[in-house]
Amino acid sequence: MTKLDPESRAAARGLSDLTIRNLFIIPTIAFLIIFNIFPLLYSLAYSFTDFRASTNAPANFVGLQNYRDLLSDPFIWKNFSITAKYVLISVTGQVFVGFGLAMLLNRSIPAKGLITTLLLLPMMLSMAVVGLFWKLLYDPNFGIINYFLGLDKFEWLADPDMALYAIAIVDIWMWAPFVMLLSLAGLSAVPKHLYEAAEIDRASGLYTFFRITLPLVAPILMIAIIFRTMEAFKTFDLAYVLSSQPTTELIAIRLYKMAFQEWQTGMSSALAYIVLIMVVAITNIYVKYLNKVKAR
Secondary structure, three states: OOOOOHHHHHHHHOOOHHHHHHHHHHHHHHHHHHHHHHHHHHHHHHOOEOOOOOOOOOOOEOOOHHHHHHHOOHHHHHHHHHHHHHHHHHHHHHHHHHHHHHHHHOOOOOOHHHHHHHHHHHHHOOHHHHHHHHHHHOOOOOOHHHHHHOOOOOOOOOOOOOHHHHHHHHHHHHHHHHHHHHHHHHHHOOOHHHHHHHHHOOOOHHHHHHHHHHHHHHHHHHHHHHHHHHHHHOOOHHHHHHOOOHHHOOHHHHHHHHHHOOOOHHHHHHHHHHHHHHHHHHHHHHHHHHHHHHHO
């Protein structure tokens, strides 16, 4: 059989490897530019204007005025404060519940696979569906939450002091399995001989947990915290469906109202970029801490 050189083989195939590679890469790059980069740049340009999508008036360049107005608005900082409180409660709860479940499932228990699958179901559901489902559970007249807790028609979602916690509980229920899943992967990677050595040395359970388990799982736990913090900071649909209290108006809800109810397109674009910068800054802090944890 006659051997062909690479160029002859490419010619025989009809398409060269470079052409095939470009056929896959070019559509992907075009998709990213059209649906990601272009909207980002377009909204960035609008953030420096007084444009309103509800009018036919042209957009006038106002420089940094939108950013100055937003950063000096106490109501916007109130929304940021509510969001920070929500993120803290939600992510802390998810870490404790998720890691606790992972510790339990890391043992030999009956029907472990079935239990793990059932625990993962909540995070596969739509946020809007989960919101409507929990709205029924919280209902003061026929919701089973009050029935099990022995509360007489307590209005979880109408109480200004309790509504944010009620939403955070739903978020914990939905996303603690995500933390559990990552924690299980981390726990399964801990070398067994470390536990055997600790057992030989008669180390206590607390000593084993804080000296072996937690340090080795900490990096993957930090990754879970980074993901969940970013998502919790952007929470919109769950809070929007469950409650309309001023005390539950997260920054994403304020952004939605500003953009699609008040039609302040330029101002809302500026707010979106302020939120983006904050999320990036928080993520960078977490990543620096993650690198320190991995270096230990």
